[in-house]
Amino acid sequence: MRFAIRMTLAAFAAALSLSAHAQQGPDALVKSVTQEVVQILKTDPKVQSDQARLRELIETKLVPNFDFQRMTALAMGRNWRQATPEQQKLLTDNFRTLLVRTYSGALNQYRDQTIDFKPLRADANATDVLVRTEVVRPGQPAVQIDYGMEKKDGTWKAYDVIVGGVSLVTNYRDEFAEQVRQGGIDGLIKTLQTKNASGK
Amino acid sequence: MKTAMRRARAAIVVGAAMLATGCATTGPVSKVDPFEPWNRAMYAVNDVVDGQFVRPAVQAYVDYMPVPIQMVIHNVFGNIEDLFSAINGLLTNKLDKAGNDLGRVLLNTLAGIGGMIDVASDAGIPKGNLDFGLTFGTWGFPQGPYLFVPLLGPTTVRDGTGLIVRFYAGPVGFIPDVPTRNVLYGVGAVDLRAQALGPESLIDQASLDRYTFIRRAYLQRREYLLYDGKVPPEKEEE
Numbered sequence: 208m209r210f211a212i213r214m215t216l217a218a219f220a221a222a223l224s225l226s227a228h229a230q231q232g233p234d235a236l237v238k239s240v241t242q243e244v245v246q247i248l249k250t251d252p253k254v255q256s257d258q259a260r261l262r263e264l265i266e267t268k269l270v271p272n273f274d275f276q277r278m279t280a281l282a283m284g285r286n287w288r289q290a291t292p293e294q295q296k297l298l299t300d301n302f303r304t305l306l307v308r309t310y311s312g313a314l315n316q317y318r319d320q321t322i323d324f325k326p327l328r329a330d331a332n333a334t335d336v337l338v339r340t341e342v343v344r345p346g347q348p349a350v351q352i353d354y355g356m357e358k359k360d361g362t363w364k365a366y367d368v369i370v371g372g373v374s375l376v377t378n379y380r381d382e383f384a385e386q387v388r389q390g391g392i393d394g395l396i397k398t399l400q401t402k403n404a405s406g407k
Numbered sequence: 408m409k410t411a412m413r414r415a416r417a418a419i420v421v422g423a424a425m426l427a428t429g430c431a432t433t434g435p436v437s438k439v440d441p442f443e444p445w446n447r448a449m450y451a452v453n454d455v456v457d458g459q460f461v462r463p464a465v466q467a468y469v470d471y472m473p474v475p476i477q478m479v480i481h482n483v484f485g486n487i488e489d490l491f492s493a494i495n496g497l498l499t500n501k502l503d504k505a506g507n508d509l510g511r512v513l514l515n516t517l518a519g520i521g522g523m524i525d526v527a528s529d530a531g532i533p534k535g536n537l538d539f540g541l542t543f544g545t546w547g548f549p550q551g552p553y554l555f556v557p558l559l560g561p562t563t564v565r566d567g568t569g570l571i572v573r574f575y576a577g578p579v580g581f582i583p584d585v586p587t588r589n590v591l592y593g594v595g596a597v598d599l600r601a602q603a604l605g606p607e608s609l610i611d612q613a614s615l616d617r618y619t620f621i622r623r624a625y626l627q628r629r630e631y632l633l634y635d636g637k638v639p640p641e642k643e644e645e
Contacts, residue, residue, distance in 0.1 A: 309613040316605055349533070351636070372631020372638075373624045375613075381623050382615045398615055 233356040233363040234327040236272065237338045241322055244268050248317055261311045269310065274357065274364040275303040281366065282379040286387045294392050301399035306375070308403070320344045334358040337369075439553050440622060446555040450618050453557040461558065465600045479523045480598050485534075486515045486522030491573060495537035499545040501635075504535035536632060540569030544633045553622055560603075561625035 231239070247254060247264060254260045279299045280287040290298060325339035338354045355367035355374075368375045386395040440446060469477070489511045496505025511527035511534065519526040528534070543565050544550070551564030562570065574580065579595065582588040614620035630638050 305613070309609060312609050312612045316609075371628060372636065373627045378620060378623045378627065379615075381619045385619060386615065402615055 231363070232327065233336050233354075233358070234324065234338050236363050237340065237354055237356070237365075238324045240268060240272055241324075241340070244314070245317070245322065248314065255315055255317065258311070261314060262307065265307055265310055265314070270303075270307065272364055273306075274359070274366045275299050275306070277357065277364075277366040278302065278306070278376050281376045282383050283387075284380050284384065286384065286392065290392045294396065297396050298392070298399070301396060301403055302379075304403045305399060309375075318344070323349075439550070439626060441552050442554065446553065447618055449557050450555045453555070453560070456557060461600060462604075465597055466604065468597050469601050469604060477598075477601070478525075480594060481602075482515070482519065482525045483522045484595050484598055485525065486512060486519070487578065489515070489527075489534060491539075491576065492535040492537040495539060495542045496535050498542050499537070501535070501537065501545075504537060507532050508535040508537075538566075538569055539572045540566030540629070541633050543569055544629075550626070550629070553626065555618075555622075561621055563626075563629075566629060 244264065247268075254264060276295070276299050279295070279302045282302065283290070283298065287295070320342045323341040323343060325341065327336060327338060329336040335355075335357050338356055340352050340354070342350045342352055344350075350371050351369075352371075353369040354365045355369065356363050356365050366376070383395055386398050390397065489508045493505045493508035493512065496502065496508055511532050512522075514527045514530065514532070515522045515525060518524075540563075548565050550566070554562050554564065554567055556562060556567070559567075559570070579588060579591045582591065610617060610620055610624075
């Protein structure tokens with residue numbers, strides 16, 4: 208009996224914390240995830256030089272908070288609807304790998320920057336917002352890093368990262384369009400696969 | 408050294424060959440980049456000249472020059488740029504930015520010992536980052552064709568014109584002693600190039616086609632600076 212009560216309580220607590228996580232606002236989500244990752248990099252600097260652990264950190268902490276399908280669709284533009292569901296899946300998987308690699312390269316360069324979180328300027332019931340942060344490096348100009356975030360099924364996920372006004376996702380538009388024009392959608396998939404295979 | 412020379416010579420030949428065949432290998436040109444074949448050839452030349460000579464030298468500077476000296480050099484040149492940012496702020500009626508920049512120059516010149524220490528950044532006064540290219544843009548001039556210039560990198564007709572104006576505005580050009588002037592030009596260029604080393608390795612990792620990636624990133628960044636972070640939505644979709 209006591210066991211049953213304890214289990215019920217535990218389940219209740221788990222459900223509570225889960226819903227708390229889901230209801231977290233987009234700015235609070237960016238803040239908690241960023242701070243967690245920065246904290247890990249600070250307490251264990253060896254993670255930075257260890258490719259495998261860096262990837263694992265990104266896979267577990269960052270990847271679940273990104274909507275890679277939306278990112279791929281945005282980068283593809285009009286060509287996205289021309290792709291079959293299988294092609295869309297391949298594109299998303301390969302683009303995801305490329306972005307994770309790039310992100311691990313960016314984290315690799317993290318030194319002793321501090322991150323300021325700007326107040327969110329959006330309605331309480333908005334489902335598409337821009338969360339703005341600023342990375343400050345001693346003696347250097349601050350770099351704006353903004354996250355385009357969308358609420359889907361009650362969870363906020365990022366679909367774009369904008370560094371100093373340069374959107375990572377739309378920056379791929381010209382490249383993707385060019386690849387599709389030259390070799391069709393399969394050509395783009397092949398280029399992405401080759402790029403990913405060549406990466407360290 | 409000899410091999411480097413040989414490689415450079417090979418690069419020039421390759422560059423020339425690309426120039427000759429450039430038109431045949433690239434497809435329809437994009438609206439923003441009508442000179443794409445020429446630009447790609449210049450990009451190829453730059454890749455070799457920069458990769459063989461400039462980047463290794465700049466990397467050595469970053470690795471071996473004591474960091475405090477690098478910071479002092481960066482701050483002194485930055486202080487001059489802040490002054491020009493203030494001038495451009497006044498030219499375009501961006502008075503809050505001009506005020507910040509003037510405040511920065513005053514503070515850094517007086518309290519920061521002639522601009523050697525960036526006290527203003529520590530005090531939280533933001534840089535305006537304005538330049539003549541942005542001023543022309545605010546006045547209504549369009550970017551014009553995209554240009555890739557060896558050693559200079561990505562620019563456009565408008566921004567490039569701005570750079571030429573900036574170049575003749577001094578102050579390094581006004582120094583009468585030629586060797587001193589040239590050393591200062593060199594140091595300024597090295598400092599500028601050093602800032603790009605970090606982002607560059609990310610571009611290598613991120614891009615499918617480096618040329619296109621850099622072009623898009625450059626144009627996005629300039630648009631963002633021109634509209635001060637508030638790019639109108641219809642402009643975003645090209």
